[in-house]
Amino acid sequence: MPRKRKLLAQLSALQSKSSLPPFDALENLNVTPDRDSSPKSSKYFAAEKKNSSQLESDFFNQPCISLAKSLLGQILVRRFPDGRELRGRIVETEAYLGGEDEASHSKGGKQTQRNTAMFMKPGTLYVYQIYGIHFCMNISSQGEGAAVLLRSLEPLEALDVMRELRSAARKGPPKPLKDWQLCSGPAKLCQAFGIDKDFDQRDLTQDAAIWLVSGPELPGELDVVATARIGIGSRGEWTQKPLRFYLRGNKFVSVVDKKIEREMAALGSSSCS
Structure with missing residues (x-):
């Protein structure tokens, strides 16, 4: 069978499945697609993504703070080599502005x-390790060395797979995780989505294993809380700068700033009176 016809047949077979294949092993999920030989990284799969609402280079090519806000409500998609997909809505971000920050x-x-x-084209993933075990995922923006940290996701699809991945990464007796616990933090979301150092320097507009699509309901200005970043030590004025952004009222956010939310509510009430 000619290569083109064979690839199309494989694509058709995958799309015809009514459900995701069973979860077998963590190792199978963490194998990344072979960009040269896997049909999931072929031009046919690339075309399938391009015809969807995938976010392209123009979206990422904006200033860091603007990108951090614009990412809220967008959908992160993670595709494993066996064809299953995980999806989560971005609900919390932090902006890191580069040299001055x-x-x-x-x-x-x-x-x-x-x-x-962090110095590569906007839309490039910056994945680094903390404490020698956990990973955090950032997206480069406009500005030399500027990037946005993804802090929390609202899990949408394949939550059973996320639980398996989170459980495999946790120490001690396994305890069932509630939905809001799956991706409520930068290390947690990387565990839940099988993100490790191998994803560093990948292009979100080109990669076959991870990308972003436009969210169906994007927040308005009054839906976004701007507050201090988390875990910033003695960095002078930068410790308290309002460079963390999250969706107000969303239960999947890692840390809620009730004081800022009360101030926002009071401001909203006064403007309506």
Whole structure:
């Protein structure tokens, strides 16, 4: 059978399945697609993604703070080699502004082997490891060394797979995780979506294993809370700068700032009176 016909047949067979294949092993899920030989990374699969509402380069090519806000409500998609897909709505982000930002990995404009992705084209993934075990995922924006940290997702599809991945990464006796616990933090969402260092420097507009699509309901200005970032130590004025953004009232956010929300509510009430 000619290669083109064979690939189309494989695609048709995958699309005809009514449900995701059973979860067999963590190792199988964490194998990344072979970009040269796997049909899931072929031009036919690329065409399938391009015809969807996938976010393209123009979306990511905006200033860091603007991108951090614009990412709220968008959908992160993770496709495994066996064809199953995980989806989650972005509900919390943090902006890291590059050289001037004392809390950024690229402060002072210093480029290293670790933070190279922060200096690459907007839409590039910057994945780094913390405490030697956990991973955090960022997306580069406009600005030298600027990137947005994804802090929390609202899980939408394949939550059973997310639970398997989270459970495999946790120590001690397994305890059932509730939906709101699956992706409520940068390390948690990476565990739930099988994201590791292998994803560093990948292009969200080109990769066959991970990308973003437009969310069906994007928030308005009054739906977005702007507050201080989490875990920022003694960085002077940068410790308290309002560079964390989240969807007000969303239960999947990692940490809620009730004081800021009360101020927003009071401001909203006064403007309506």
